[in-house]
Amino acid sequence: MNEMTQPTPRTTLHEELVGKLREMIFSGELRGGDRVPEQKLCDQLGVSRTPLREALKVLGNEGLLELLPNRGARVATLSEADIDEIFPVMGALEALSGELACANLTDAEFAEIRAMHYQMALHHTRGELAPYFQLNRQIHDAILKAARNPTLEAQYNALVGRIRLARYWSNMSKERWDQAMKEHEEILSALEARDGKLLSGILSQHLENKRRTVRQAFREGGTEVQGTGVAYD
Amino acid sequence: MNEMTQPTPRTTLHEELVGKLREMIFSGELRGGDRVPEQKLCDQLGVSRTPLREALKVLGNEGLLELLPNRGARVATLSEADIDEIFPVMGALEALSGELACANLTDAEFAEIRAMHYQMALHHTRGELAPYFQLNRQIHDAILKAARNPTLEAQYNALVGRIRLARYWSNMSKERWDQAMKEHEEILSALEARDGKLLSGILSQHLENKRRTVRQAFREGGTEVQGTGVAYD
DNA sequence: TGCTACTAAATTGTATGCAAAAATCAACAC
DNA sequence: GTGTTGATTTTTGCATACAATTTAGTAGCA
Known part of the structure; x- marks a missing residue:
């Protein structure tokens, strides 16, 4: 009964990742123009590529990332x-x-x-x-x-x-x-x-x-x- | 040299799916409140679940779908x-x-x-x-x-x-x-x-x-x- | 040196597999 | 007839595997 894990995450991994990545962008951990290598981030965050990629698509749609087909994601820059x-x-x-x-x-x-x-x-x-x-x-x-x-x-x-x-x-x-x-x-x-x-x-x-x-x-x-x-x- | 396939789709599957799903929602093929069963749509569209799910996340973020953790997606309704x-x-x-x-x-x-x-x-x-x-x-x-x-x-x-x-x-x-x-x-x-x-x-x-x-x-x-x-x- | 062609490595796109959660449904008690 | 419990099926979430594309690296040649 005494679960020592999270009380109840009640959220999906990809949503968490959207939040985390946003923070990483806003905090400058990921800088404008930087490439966002999937595997490296997966290792760093301890998740697999699937939910991470879902998060990337969402942030791409928001305009925070630039998604280049077959060439990965870049943090968007502002002109x-x-x-x-x-x-x-x-x-x-x-x-x-x-x-x-x-x-x-x-x-x-x-x-x-x-x-x-x-x-x-x-x-x-x-x-x-x-x-x-x-x-x-x-x-x-x-x-x-x-x-x-x-x-x-x-x-x-x-x-x-x-x-x-x-x-x-x-x-x-x-x-x-x-x-x-x-x-x-x-x-x-x-x-x-x-x-x-x-x-x-x-x-x-x-x-x-x-x-x-x-x-x-x-x-x-x-x-x-x-x-x-x-x-x- | 004479490729008879698409000239070059130059787009990823998930992007196409975002567009297709939007159309399906706007055309009424998917109606407000409808559940969006992944497997059924995959069979219907001839793709696997991965790109479809990426598209669902995007549309969820746009407010066209309602994403319930562990309970799939529903077409959003308007009050x-x-x-x-x-x-x-x-x-x-x-x-x-x-x-x-x-x-x-x-x-x-x-x-x-x-x-x-x-x-x-x-x-x-x-x-x-x-x-x-x-x-x-x-x-x-x-x-x-x-x-x-x-x-x-x-x-x-x-x-x-x-x-x-x-x-x-x-x-x-x-x-x-x-x-x-x-x-x-x-x-x-x-x-x-x-x-x-x-x-x-x-x-x-x-x-x-x-x-x-x-x-x-x-x-x-x-x-x-x-x-x-x-x-x- | 600088350029091209080719090969190998890395990275992305998509499909599949498996575990966990939810929905379904049937048997049962009241 | 209604409501509850529990097993079965379905569906979802995440991880992994494989194919396709891009990138890098190297050898060959002018």
């Missing part, structure tokens, strides 16, 4: 064109998430977002980039969650995943950082007023500005960062 | 909640496509869309629903193409695929049909003026109206139609 392509779509989705969030946000959720906002503002004044980025992301995530639309969430996260293939800090200028912080003030006040249309417009512009920042970092070959994935705002 | 969830996202994407199309549309492309529009108007006045639907779809596709954003296209088409799981005509009322036609007049004129913001708003509203129509058809259990997938406007 400037890709960035210019993906951000507008993210912008449209984030704008929608803002609008829906305004319609559905509870007071408790708003309070939490406000708390994160002020914490983030503190990091901004102190010039602490990394924790700023983390809170920034949590805020956007909270808004997305508040939209109460899993399909929207999934689509958005798929795009975030692709953007994370570009793994560098945006070397954000002081001006851009201040600007971003100002945009976040507007985001918070639109949220508080539950003004969906207003928030939607702000977020759309916010994402367009992000695009420019990331694009520039890409051009300049921004500082690579280990293990955290891309951070931007 | 009212799903419709309410998916259409707003499609609306945001279609609004973006309109905006980008206005920025990128060539005169030739516009001319073609206008031609399709008038053809569609003709079918409307004649009360020919099926060809109306077809042209309607072609017009929206042409706008999407004109946006010149493959990522947007892919995301949009994934959602259209899920909506197509609901396989019935929207029993469109005369009023709604007239209204839809009027919206299409506005779409055409905004396109001609290359007024992105305007078109974006029209399309967003247009999709919200579609949502209501489809939702109602769903509620009323609209007339099922064989082989064409869902049609709506």
Whole structure:
């Protein structure tokens, strides 16, 4: 009766592998352009090729891997064109998430977002980039969650995943950082007023500005960062 | 030298299968809720389970199939909640496509869309629903193409695929049909003026109206139609 | 040296085999 | 008639085996 194995994995191997491989890509263990040799990964992860290959097909379909017939998989890379392509779509989705969030946000959720906002503002004044980025992301995530639309969430996260293939800090200028912080003030006040249309417009512009920042970092070959994935705002 | 086989399929079996299975779902050969027995499909398609299973995983990730651990795959079904969830996202994407199309549309492309529009108007006045639907779809596709954003296209088409799981005509009322036609007049004129913001708003509203129509058809259990997938406007 | 042709090794694509889990069904008790 | 138990069949998950394709490596030659 006393099973010392997993309580109940209740998941298939290939699903786990999808998650693991995603993490390996985001963490930089697998870098853009790298080949993904099946056998080597199988040995490393202790599974056979069958479930691994199933996972590769899924990630290929998501755009995180590039699958070349008879020539294996490569971690996808991001071009400037890709960035210019993906951000507008993210912008449209984030704008929608803002609008829906305004319609559905509870007071408790708003309070939490406000708390994160002020914490983030503190990091901004102190010039602490990394924790700023983390809170920034949590805020956007909270808004997305508040939209109460899993399909929207999934689509958005798929795009975030692709953007994370570009793994560098945006070397954000002081001006851009201040600007971003100002945009976040507007985001918070639109949220508080539950003004969906207003928030939607702000977020759309916010994402367009992000695009420019990331694009520039890409051009300049921004500082690579280990293990955290891309951070931007 | 004279190979009488395929010129060169240049594609893997699992990719073909993804396409074939999608078609089988859209055509209604596989209906929502149906189990997808691996062995039976393998015999039917003349392939082994390995590539088929790879395809199933991909379609599961796309939301066209529901994958239950140890219990196989089922063709996904669409609930009212799903419709309410998916259409707003499609609306945001279609609004973006309109905006980008206005920025990128060539005169030739516009001319073609206008031609399709008038053809569609003709079918409307004649009360020919099926060809109306077809042209309607072609017009929206042409706008999407004109946006010149493959990522947007892919995301949009994934959602259209899920909506197509609901396989019935929207029993469109005369009023709604007239209204839809009027919206299409506005779409055409905004396109001609290359007024992105305007078109974006029209399309967003247009999709919200579609949502209501489809939702109602769903509620009323609209007339099922064989082989064409869902049609709506 | 640089190029081509050919061979061998490695890697991928597909099929098959086997163990584990679920579904089916029949006998039985109530 | 209903519901439960347990054996049998079916189906799925994963591993392995084999075939096909690509890659690498080497020898031959200009």
